[in-house]
Amino acid sequence: MPVAVPARKTKPVVVPASRSEAEHAPTFYVVCWNDPVNLMVYVTHVFMRVFGWNLEKAKKHMMEVHEKGKSALVRESAEKAEYYVHQLHKYKLQATMEPAE
Amino acid sequence: MKQVKQTGDRWAYELNEKEAMVLRSLLNSFPFTKLFAARMSKGTHNAESLEREILLNNSLSTHRSGLEKAAKKLAVENLSEGPANWLLKLKSDDQENLLQILNDIRIGAWRELGEPEDTYQKPESPAQFQLWNLMNLAGYFESRLIPDES
Numbered sequence: 001m002p003v004a005v006p007a008r009k010t011k012p013v014v015v016p017a018s019r020s021e022a023e024h025a026p027t028f029y030v031v032c033w034n035d036p037v038n039l040m041v042y043v044t045h046v047f048m049r050v051f052g053w054n055l056e057k058a059k060k061h062m063m064e065v066h067e068k069g070k071s072a073l074v075r076e077s078a079e080k081a082e083y084y085v086h087q088l089h090k091y092k093l094q095a096t097m098e099p100a101e
Numbered sequence: 102m103k104q105v106k107q108t109g110d111r112w113a114y115e116l117n118e119k120e121a122m123v124l125r126s127l128l129n130s131f132p133f134t135k136l137f138a139a140r141m142s143k144g145t146h147n148a149e150s151l152e153r154e155i156l157l158n159n160s161l162s163t164h165r166s167g168l169e170k171a172a173k174k175l176a177v178e179n180l181s182e183g184p185a186n187w188l189l190k191l192k193s194d195d196q197e198n199l200l201q202i203l204n205d206i207r208i209g210a211w212r213e214l215g216e217p218e219d220t221y222q223k224p225e226s227p228a229q230f231q232l233w234n235l236m237n238l239a240g241y242f243e244s245r246l247i248p249d250e251s
Contacts, residue, residue, distance in 0.1 A: 037220055091200070092208040096141060098142060
């Protein structure tokens with residue numbers, strides 16, 4: 001997004017916003033790992049609650065965790081990924097944030 | 102325990118006396134197990150991820166203190182004896198708190214059991230059997246609480 005900066009002349013000088021920070025900031029996958037103890041209906045419920053997903057999407061990720069051992073739930077900035085990991089841990093799901101390529 | 106009413110974000114469940122006594126006892130005695138350290142990442146371990154992990158564990162410790170207070174409140178204010186059975190009345194936030202409390206009990210017991218792969222296998226020692234029982238009781242109430250979304 002362009003940013004207007006004050007200039008001595010009447011016409012404002014418009015400079016493009018730095019692309020480096022926003023575009024090159026590292027992103028992370030929020031990954032949920034399988035365990036033999038969390039109930040499947042519980043995991044589905046937590047995904048719906050934390051991410052606001054519908055039942056179908058929540059179930060799809062729950063089944064991926066169950067069958068493949070893990071599921072990458074979302075890809076987010078460090079701050080947001082950290083927030084989601086905290087939320088999932090509050091429900092005692094094993095979640096981590098892993099750097100995306 | 103069964104859901105008897107749902108209006109908007111309010112739920113009512115009916116429990117028999119045994120269920121009510123067990124649930125009340127679980128809530129009054131929460132927490133049962135120590136708080137286990139949580140990992141923030143499986144792969145990366147640098148100063149930044151260590152700092153994140155410290156923040157996570159501090160946040161979870163504070164969160165658990167909040168759940169402890171919520172558990173006492175739920176036992177007193179939300180669970181009451183009705184004319185025939187016991188009633189558990191929950192708003193949406195109460196329900197999420199209760200689910201988190203129950204799953205804290207379930208996961209804590211499982212971890213103290215040594216994280217067995219087979220959660221159905223009854224342990225032999227009395228101390229382990231007690232933990233196994235806790236794990237299953239918490240799971241029973243969880244499964245009854247979760248709204249039938251399917």
